[in-house]
Amino acid sequence: MTLVKDNIRHKFKNNAEHRRAKFKKPNPELKMNKRVEIRSVWQQNLESEFALIEAAIAHYPFVSFDTEFPGTILECKAWDPPAYQYQIMKGNVDAMNIIQLGLTLSDHRGNLPDLGTDCCYIWEFNFRDFDIERGDHHSADAIEFLKRHEIDFLQNKKKGIYSSNFSWLMERMVLHNRSRLTWVTFHGSYDFGYLMKILTQKDLPMDIGGFMGEVEKKFGKRVYDIKHLIKCQGLYGGLEKVARLLQVGRVAGKSHQAGSDSLLTLQTFMRLKDVHFGSFLKNKDNCSLSLNQFRGVLHGLELEAH
Numbered sequence: 001m002t003l004v005k006d007n008i009r010h011k012f013k014n015n016a017e018h019r020r021a022k023f024k025k026p027n028p029e030l031k032m033n034k035r036v037e038i039r040s041v042w043q044q045n046l047e048s049e050f051a052l053i054e055a056a057i058a059h060y061p062f063v064s065f066d067t068e069f070p071g072t073i074l075e076c077k078a079w080d081p082p083a084y085q086y087q088i089m090k091g092n093v094d095a096m097n098i099i100q101l102g103l104t105l106s107d108h109r110g111n112l113p114d115l116g117t118d119c120c121y122i123w124e125f126n127f128r129d130f131d132i133e134r135g136d137h138h139s140a141d142a143i144e145f146l147k148r149h150e151i152d153f154l155q156n157k158k159k160g161i162y163s164s165n166f167s168w169l170m171e172r173m174v175l176h177n178r179s180r181l182t183w184v185t186f187h188g189s190y191d192f193g194y195l196m197k198i199l200t201q202k203d204l205p206m207d208i209g210g211f212m213g214e215v216e217k218k219f220g221k222r223v224y225d226i227k228h229l230i231k232c233q234g235l236y237g238g239l240e241k242v243a244r245l246l247q248v249g250r251v252a253g254k255s256h257q258a259g260s261d262s263l264l265t266l267q268t269f270m271r272l273k274d275v276h277f278g279s280f281l282k283n284k285d286n287c288s289l290s291l292n293q294f295r296g297v298l299h300g301l302e303l304e305a306h
Contacts, residue, residue: 034120036112036252038259041125042159049123050169053105056113057177060105064184064266066258067191068100068151069093070130071142078300085300086189086208093193094203095137097129098163099151101195102258110270112263122252124259128160149256163198171199178220184269186239186261187227189298192219208301216296226269227299229291233276239264246271 041049057063073095076088103123106112112120130136132143132153147153174181185191192215193204199218205211215223226242235242240255248267253260277291 034112034114034118036263037119037121038253039121039123040259041123041161043128043161043165044159046125046161046165046169050173052113052115052121053103053123054173054176056105056115057173057181060107060111060113061177061180062106062108062182062184062266062269064104064106064262064269065191065195066102066185066261066265067098067194068146068256068258069098069142069190069194070096070132070137071139071145073137073139082208082301086211089189089193089300090204090206090211093190093197097131097136098127098194098198099130099146099153099156100127100258101125102260102262104259104262104266106266106270110267122259122263124253124257125166126156126160127163127166128156128158129163131157133157146256149254151257164201167198167201170195174199174218178218181220182222182224183219184224184226184265185298186225186242186265186268187299188223188225189300192223192298212296212298212301215298221296223296223298224269224291224294225298226265226272228297228302229272229294232294233272239268243268246275 039049072088072092074088074091076085080088101124103125104112105122112122114120130138130153132138143153193211196204196211196214196218200214205214226239230236230242235245237245239261243250243264246268248264248271250260250264251267252263255261273291
């Protein structure tokens with residue numbers, strides 16, 4: 001592990017693409033006027049891609065992420081008590097392994113980093129943790145569903161990221177930027193569950209209080225779950241449906257691939273933030289005062305998270 005960290009530090013210092021990229025203050029005219037490219041991240045380019053993310057995040061502090069995982073083997077209903085929903089989520093996350101994580105960075109206007117090029121970029125991390133041939137827990141229907149959406153499990157097994165390497169890099173980035181980042185998910189309990197499992201390399205805490213305490217400790221208080229905050233707008237459904245109702249279109253990639261879904265999540269949040277919660281009365285975090293009452297709560301875990 002020491003050798004890995006030394007190599008990472010060396011690449012952070014000497015990465016040529018990192019040095020060339022000019023991270024100026026975001027251009028408010030950019031938004032989606034540039035083509036959006038998904039940067040696929042594997043074990044071989046993990047360190048250099050994190051170097052770019054580290055440099056970009058200084059000007060793009062809104063972080064949206066999405067995960068893909070092998071379905072669920074334990075089930076609950078939407079109306080089950082939060083404590084029970086958490087136990088089901090914990091059981092699934094503890095028993096199974098992540099497949100993909102998508103990451104989108106933006107400024108408060110929704111502009112994406114362009115790395116000094118004529119494209120904007122988002123990231124998609126591919127992990128090798130899940131191995132169906134090894135007999136890892138999974139839902140057969142979920143695996144077939146992900147295959148239809150072009151998730152290549154063989155490629156992940158051969159070239160995918162070791163989550164322990166990702167953990168050190170992600171922990172470093174979050175620690176250095178924690179006070180200034182705003183995190184966005186859609187129905188994010190599983191997303192934060194899998195990310196927390198990677199960062200701690202152990203099972204999730206025993207109860208909601210412990211879990212939400214760890215989320216706040218690592219990521220701060222500016223955590224938003226779109227699924228939670230749309231309820232006051234009378235909106236329901238999955239990400240695709242909610243985005244469509246808000247007239248937000250998918251501009252890169254395909255549904256149920258983590259990079260593309262993280263971008264659609266970010267765009268949906270920006271639409272809600274500016275149109276439905278008002279872009280006036282902004283505080284120093286560039287979120288309206290009315291929106292802040294919804295931060296720090298994940299859908300399904302609402303009651304006991306407070």
